[in-house]
Amino acid sequence: MLSIIVCATLTLSKESAMLTNDTRKPVSRLETWRVAVRPFAYSGSAMPVILGTAVAYYAGFPPRGLGFVLTLVGVLCFHTAANLLNDCFDYRRGLDTEVNPGSGAIVRGWLTPGQVYRAALLFLAAGVLCGLVLVRMAGWTVLALGALGTVLVVGYTRAGLCFKYAGLGDFAIFMAFGVLPVFGAFWVQARTFAWPPVLWSLPLVSYTVGILHANNWRDLRSDRPRGCRTVAGALGERGSAVYYGVLMLGPFALVGAYVLIGLARPSLVAAPLPVLGAFLALPAAVRLTRARRAKHPQLFAMLDARTAQVDLLFGALLSAAFVLARLTDG
Secondary structure: OHHHHHHHHHHHHHHHHHOOOOOOOOOOHHHHHHHHHOHHHOHHHHHHHHHHHHHHHHOOOOOOHHHHHHHHHHHHHHHHHHHHHHHHHHHHOOOOOOOOOOOOOOOOOOOOHHHHHHHHHHHHHHHHHHHHHHHHHHOHHHHHHHHHHHHHHHHHHOOOOOOOOEOOHHHHHHHHHHHHHHHHHHHHHHOOOOOHHHHHHHHHHHHHHHHHHHHHHHOHHHHHHHOOEOHHHHHHHHHHHHHHHHHHHHHHHHHHHHHHHHHHOOOOOOOOHHHHHHHHHHHHHHHHHOOOOOOOHHHHHOHHHHHHHHHHHHHHHHHHHHHHHHHHHO
């Protein structure tokens, strides 16, 4: 787990440093595709899998290494496909016309829509393959979860009617990169239904939705005229700031509430005291809630990547807490 977190941290740092507002020629094909797949947001899919596995370990289930690896790789493949499809269809709809720090390689002129679309299909196929192996290992529940996740990922930004343009993007991401992967990772390890992974997915997925909202908030002025209805567009500038604040600080309120409930009624919520270590991410979250378009243009332009960094830190602390609690209890 530690090596995964370290690699993800390095990826986020490189990505944040690399993305700029220019269309300079990339130094390599690797750089081109790194911009296209946007690995700075991988924390949004990797951390749910790690957290679900950690919750299962805390619940007393021995780790299943192969199941963990296949789940992680499969979810990352679906996430990559979602990023690529989003760039491809947004460009074809005329939504992405200007280069910004979070834009992909198409609008920069580095790749064609056809190249990105074909790459997305390859990643989808790889994710489905991982899922089929997991179905054989862990049963048909995995197939149901994977099928629902695929519908959400593909439906998020498909041609024609899609979740993103119907104002349902936040809900789709909430399910596809929150509840489903946390519970799915737990199921692969435990092979049983339980509430803890669902409950603990809520504080973590708040940051995943925060990554999306930061992007939509930044693009609010360009999305509206092109018919893209997002939560940011519905809330406006001031409402988006409030919503972002709730997404960034709400997880700490949830963690605190879970701990209090767990102390009073341990049978209701499994909340070991080490989870309070997640509050170490609070200062970073508070700093980002102060970002505004006019006052902090540079930070605001990179708000999605900065949110992903807090997502990684919060998720790592939370996951480590469950592992530590199991080790110290046993």
